Structures are given as C-alpha cells and as structure tokens.
Amino acid sequence: MRYTQETGEILQKKEIAPGIYDITVNLPKIAKAASVGQFVNIYCGGFTLRRPISLCGFDQKLGTVRLVFEVRGEGTKCLAEYSAGDMLDVVGPLGHGFSMTDSAKKAVIVGGGIGTPPLLPVAEFYRQNAVVITGFRTASAAILQQDFAAAGAKTILCTDDGSAGYHGFTTQAFEEYLNEKGCDIIYTCGPRAMMKGVAKLALERGIDCQVSLEERMGCGVGACMCCVCATKGKKGMQYSRVCLNGPVFSASEVDWDV
Amino acid sequence: MSDMSVTICGVTLKNPVIAASGTFGYGMEYNEFYPISRLGGVSCKGTTLKERLGNPPPRIAETCAGILNSVGLQNPGLDSFISTYLPWLKKQDTAVIANIAGSTVEEYCEIAERLSGTDVDIIELNISCPNVKQGGVSFGTSCESVAKVTSEVKKRSAKPVMVKLTPNVTDIGDIAKAAEDAGADALSLINTITGMRIDIKTRRPVLRNNTGGLSGPAVFPVAVRMVHEVYKRVNIPVVGMGGITKWEDAAEMMIAGASAVQVGTANFRDPFACIRIIEGLERFAASLGLKSIAELTGTVLEW
Numbered sequence: 292m293r294y295t296q297e298t299g300e301i302l303q304k305k306e307i308a309p310g311i312y313d314i315t316v317n318l319p320k321i322a323k324a325a326s327v328g329q330f331v332n333i334y335c336g337g338f339t340l341r342r343p344i345s346l347c348g349f350d351q352k353l354g355t356v357r358l359v360f361e362v363r364g365e366g367t368k369c370l371a372e373y374s375a376g377d378m379l380d381v382v383g384p385l386g387h388g389f390s391m392t393d394s395a396k397k398a399v400i401v402g403g404g405i406g407t408p409p410l411l412p413v414a415e416f417y418r419q420n421a422v423v424i425t426g427f428r429t430a431s432a433a434i435l436q437q438d439f440a441a442a443g444a445k446t447i448l449c450t451d452d453g454s455a456g457y458h459g460f461t462t463q464a465f466e467e468y469l470n471e472k473g474c475d476i477i478y479t480c481g482p483r484a485m486m487k488g489v490a491k492l493a494l495e496r497g498i499d500c501q502v503s504l505e506e507r508m509g510c511g512v513g514a515c516m517c518c519v520c521a522t523k524g525k526k527g528m529q530y531s532r533v534c535l536n537g538p539v540f541s542a543s544e545v546d547w548d549v
Numbered sequence: 550m551s552d553m554s555v556t557i558c559g560v561t562l563k564n565p566v567i568a569a570s571g572t573f574g575y576g577m578e579y580n581e582f583y584p585i586s587r588l589g590g591v592s593c594k595g596t597t598l599k600e601r602l603g604n605p606p607p608r609i610a611e612t613c614a615g616i617l618n619s620v621g622l623q624n625p626g627l628d629s630f631i632s633t634y635l636p637w638l639k640k641q642d643t644a645v646i647a648n649i650a651g652s653t654v655e656e657y658c659e660i661a662e663r664l665s666g667t668d669v670d671i672i673e674l675n676i677s678c679p680n681v682k683q684g685g686v687s688f689g690t691s692c693e694s695v696a697k698v699t700s701e702v703k704k705r706s707a708k709p710v711m712v713k714l715t716p717n718v719t720d721i722g723d724i725a726k727a728a729e730d731a732g733a734d735a736l737s738l739i740n741t742i743t744g745m746r747i748d749i750k751t752r753r754p755v756l757r758n759n760t761g762g763l764s765g766p767a768v769f770p771v772a773v774r775m776v777h778e779v780y781k782r783v784n785i786p787v788v789g790m791g792g793i794t795k796w797e798d799a800a801e802m803m804i805a806g807a808s809a810v811q812v813g814t815a816n817f818r819d820p821f822a823c824i825r826i827i828e829g830l831e832r833f834a835a836s837l838g839l840k841s842i843a844e845l846t847g848t849v850l851e852w
C-alpha cells in the first residue's frame with residue numbers, strides 16, 4: 292500500500308508572514324514514506340475536494356510533517372482556522388519528487404512566493420553547496436530565509452518592489468548569478484512564468500533543471516486525469532498527470548509553449 | 550450477515566458497490582489504499598478505439614457540494630486497455646466493466662466486438678460524455694440515436710451491454726425505454742450534468758473547455774429521481790450513480806430502484822469511500838434482517 296490516509300494532530304502553528312501559515316502535523320506513516328518534493332492532500336471541512344500542499348519538511352524520527360501554505364481561497368482559509376491540538380485528515384505522500392544524488396554538486400534553487408516551501412529540503416541536502424534565490428512581492432511577504440540560511444545555503448532575496456534585497460525578479464538575479472558563477476543543477480518552484488524563464492536559461496546552457504508544477508486536482512493519486520500538464524512525449528505533445536508523473540518534472544520534458 | 554451479492558445482466562457482483570468510470574482509472578491507484586478485490590466491480594475509464602489526448606487543463610473546478618470536470622476522455626486507447634490494464638485488473642477478483650465511447654456507431658461496434666474476445670464482464674456504453682465534441686452525449690439525447698447505437702452494438706457484442714444514460718435530456722424515461730427496446734441488458738445513470746463556472750476577476754471560465762460535467766453530492770437528488778423514473782419504466786436492472794457519498798446514499802439509491810450503485814467523485818475526498826459504503830450497507834442489511842441486499846431494490850413507498 293503506497294498511499295496512506297492518516298489523521299494527525301497539529302502540533303504547532305505559526306503565521307510566518309501575513310496570510311502564510313507554517314504548521315507541523317503528527318503524521319508518522321506519511322513522514323516515514325515521504326521523499327523530498329512530494330505533496331499531501333488535505334481535507335478541510337465541507338469541501339468536495341482535498342487541497343494539495345507540498346511537503347516543506349518531514350522528520351522520520353519524530354514522525355512529523357511540516358507544511359507552509361498561503362490563504363488563497365475558501366479551502367486554505369478554512370485550513371488557516373485550524374489550531375494546534377486540532378486533528379487534520381491527510382492523504383499522502385503523493386507524487387514524484389525531486390531527485391538529488393550528489394550533494395557535492397553546485398545547486399541553484401529558485402523559488403517564487405508560495406512556491407518556495409518545497410525547496411527547503413532540497414537546500415538541506417546541498418547545504419553549503421546550495422544557492423537559494425527566492426522572490427517575493429515585498430519584504431513582509433518573504434518567508435523561510437532563516438531556514439535556508441540555517442541549512443547552510445547562501446540566500447539571495449529578491450523583492451518586486453525593492454523593499455528588501457535585490458530589486459527585481461528572481462529570473463534576473465538567477466541569470467546574473469549563472470553568468471558569474473554557473474552551477475551543476477537547478478531546482479525551481481513558483482509561478483509558471485518564473486519557472487518558464489528559469490527553464491529556458493537552464494536549457495540554453497545545458498544545465499539539468501527540475502521544476503515543480505501545479506494544477507487543479509481531483510483524486511490526487513493518478514486515477515482521474517484532471518490534473519494534467521502538457522509534456523513532450525515520443526509522439527509529440529501529451530498530457531501528463533501532475534499528481535503522479537509530477538509534481539516534479541525535468542524542465543526539458545515540459546512543453547512550455549502551451 | 551445478509552447476502553451482499555447482486556446479479557446484473559447475468560454477472561454476479563460480490564456486493565453492489567462499483568467504482569464509477571473516470572474517477573478510478575483502472576483501479577491501480579486505489580489498490581494502493583486497499584485491495585480493490587473488496588469492490589463489487591470497477592468501471593474503467595472511458596476507452597476509445599484510438600488513444601485520446603483529452604482536453605487542455607484546467608479540467609476540474611470545484612463548486613458547492615460538487616465538481617465540474619472536462620477531462621475529455623483522455624485514455625490510452627483500446628489496444629493498451631486490452632494488453633496492459635485489463636490483464637492486471639482481471640487478476641484483482643472484482644467484476645470488470647469496460648466503459649466505451651466512440652465518435653461513430655461503427656466505432657462503438659468495433660470496440661464492443663474486440664472486447665467480446667476478452668475477459669471483461671460487462672460493456673458499459675458511454676453515450677453520455679458531455680466533454681467531447683464528436684459523439685459522446687450526442688448519441689444519448691434522442692431516442693432514435695440511443696436505439697440505433699444500442700441495437701448495433703448488441704449485434705456485435707458477445708458481452709452484456711449496459712447503456713449509460715445522460716441526465717441532459719427532457720425525458721429520461723423515454724430514453725431508457727428506447728435503450729431497453731433496442732436490447733440493452735442493463736442501464737446505468739446518471740452521467741454528469743453540463744455546467745459552467747466563471748472566475749469573476751478574469752471573466753474566464755474556470756475550465757479551459759468552458760463547460761464541464763457536474764458530479765458529486767450536488768447531483769444526488771436529481772440522480773435519485775431519475776433512477777426511480779427509469780426503474781418504473783423498464784424491466785432490466787438499473788445501476789444508480791450520481792453523488793453517492795455515504796452508505797445511506799447508496800441505500801437510498803437502491804430503494805429508489807437501483808440494483809447496484811457506482812461511486813465516483815466521493816473517492817476524491819475519501820479514498821476509502823467505497824469501502825465505507827460497503828461496510829455501511831452490510832450493517833444496514835443485517836439490522837433489517839434482510840436475507841439479501843437485493844431485497845432493497847425499488848422498495849420506495851411512494852405517496
């Protein structure tokens with residue numbers, strides 16, 4: 292049985308930026324089976340569908356899972372109303388995650404906004420060999436900077452309005468970094484336009500690049516074909532399931548033009 | 550314990566709960582939650598003669614007590630179904646229902662003919678898919694075309710044929726009767742109800758296909774009414790579906806006239822939905838002292 296439905300207690304909850312919550316949930320079975328880049332599907336009262344949220348971390352010894360989510364609509368609003376001590380119904384771990392094989396490689400990690408959380412365990416793998424370029428609307432929306440630094444990674448913070456760090460998009464900061472230092476491998480998660488930009492630069496330079504995609508989901512396990520994204524198949528464009536074949540894809544597999 | 554088995558068109562299911570087409574793939578994924586041998590049957594994803602790409606995403610939108618989908622029959626095609634998925638599913642000890650869709654009558658016939666030589670237990674004729682441009686629901690909305698596709702497929706199929714009806718019609722009873730008269734061995738209903746959602750900020754439909762099919766608890770009362778209406782009009786078994794989420798819904802659907810039920814959208818929220826429904830029905834039947842769960846079918850006491 293690859294998938295588990297588990298109900299666990301929320302051990303900790305913090306609002307780490309306005310409307311962005313960081314929760315730790317006791318989910319030993321899911322934590323045990325988890326790998327970096329996978330996600331879980333959370334039930335929040337009264338909705339027909341679960342809400343997919345990436346693993347920002349998991350501790351197999353403690354049996355806990357860390358999730359960071361932003362209030363976007365009705366479901367995440369409901370989720371934000373849960374407090375420490377409440378029980379959460381979670382299905383997971385789901386999907387195909389990041390592949391990380393050699394921590395001596397020089398990795399560049401590019402995150403945009405709420406796409407940043409699943410990248411934290413990637414930085415924890417590469418530690419001092421990771422450079423983390425993350426972008427947010429404004430300084431107060433920036434998250435996880437200390438966590439990335441604590442992992443030993445070098446962080447480059449970008450804000451759209453220049454209120455902190457580099458004034459501009461992550462893609463610009465990323466290109467400047469590549470020109471100056473180069474790297475062996477790239478990981479990215481964030482708005483599609485950002486990932487498309489990152490993927491383009493990576494592909495032009497022949498650097499291995501993994502992207503974590505999002506799509507609206509039904510089952511979350513690969514059965515319903517609702518969550519597809521366009522990829523390049525043997526016979527041309529095809530639709531792959533983000534919940535099963537992804538959420539992490541190789542940048543070269545994705546059909547960015549559709 | 551009551552006998553939970555039911556027989557529809559000569560095929561005995563170990564219990565009346567079937568996973569609904571399109572929500573359950575070929576059973577492989579949910580078999581990672583529980584052994585799907587516990588199910589009465591699995592209705593497979595709609596299969597077409599050739600592989601189908603499906604519609605562009607987004608393909609799903611949530612709504613009050615339901616969802617809209619516009620998958621558009623993405624499937625690997627009949628050859629893959631027969632060579633890859635069917636052999637695996639056949640080993641799982643549950644009834645296999647092949648849900649088929651074509652864009653012409655001849656395509657339906659060709660698929661049915663080729664499936665006749667395989668191990669599928671029942672062919673479910675999907676003449677009710679609202680998400681494809683050609684074929685699909687257009688076959689299911691007039692008595693003449695329902696009769697035509699049903700009778701032609703019956704001539705070429707060695708397997709029992711269950712015709713899946715669309716609720717997007719004026720008189721479901723007439724359509725059901727037309728299918729029965731044309732030789733259908735059973736009927737299943739309802740497929741999804743055509744709907745639409747629009748993002749008020751962008752003024753764009755949420756679904757890339759603009760419209761999609763509504764399923765989930767929102768459609769349940771419509772489904773109960775239609776199953777009951779059809780049950781009264783025909784003498785062949787009716788398989789009821791549409792919004793069944795808990796065992797009470799399944800019992801209600803059977804009382805309305807269903808010999809068996811299918812459960813679709815409910816699997817998304819609760820991957821164990823089918824199992825919980827089977828267990829609930831077992832307790833219910835036992836508490837009523839029924840010899841067989843089949844005794845429930847059509848027992849509504851209408852005013």
Ligand SMILES: Cc1cc2nc3c(=O)[nH]c(=O)nc-3n(C[C@H](O)[C@H](O)[C@H](O)COP(=O)(O)OP(=O)(O)OC[C@H]3O[C@@H](n4cnc5c(N)ncnc54)[C@H](O)[C@@H]3O)c2cc1C
Pocket residue numbers: 330340341342343344345346359360361362363364365366367368405408409504505506507508538610611
């Ligand atoms: C693999 C994956 C991992 C994700 N990881 C995170 C994460 O770590 N942190 C985080 O804050 N968010 C994450 N998201 C996005 C998150 O799932 C959506 O923000 C959330 O579903 C919105 O739900 P809602 O009810 O608040 O919004 P509504 O707009 O009310 O939701 C309506 C429907 O659309 C779906 N939906 C809306 N936006 C999205 C979206 N961007 N992606 C997928 N489905 C959507 C909802 O699930 C729901 O079914 C992830 C999405 C995916 C697919």
Ligand SMILES: Cc1cc2nc3c(=O)[nH]c(=O)nc-3n(C[C@H](O)[C@H](O)[C@H](O)COP(=O)(O)O)c2cc1C
Pocket residue numbers: 509515517569570571572594595596618620622648675678713739740741763764765766768790791792793811812813814815
């Ligand atoms: C994502 C999705 C895909 C579906 N695909 C098919 C299909 O391929 N063939 C078919 O006959 N019905 C299909 N259906 C309809 C269901 O089998 C069922 O008739 C309908 O959803 C109502 O039941 P429910 O409310 O329990 O889901 C699909 C439904 C959904 C939600």
Ligand code: FES
Pocket residue numbers: 507508509510511512513514515516517518519532533534535
């Ligand atoms: S959400 Fe069902 S296949 Fe991905």
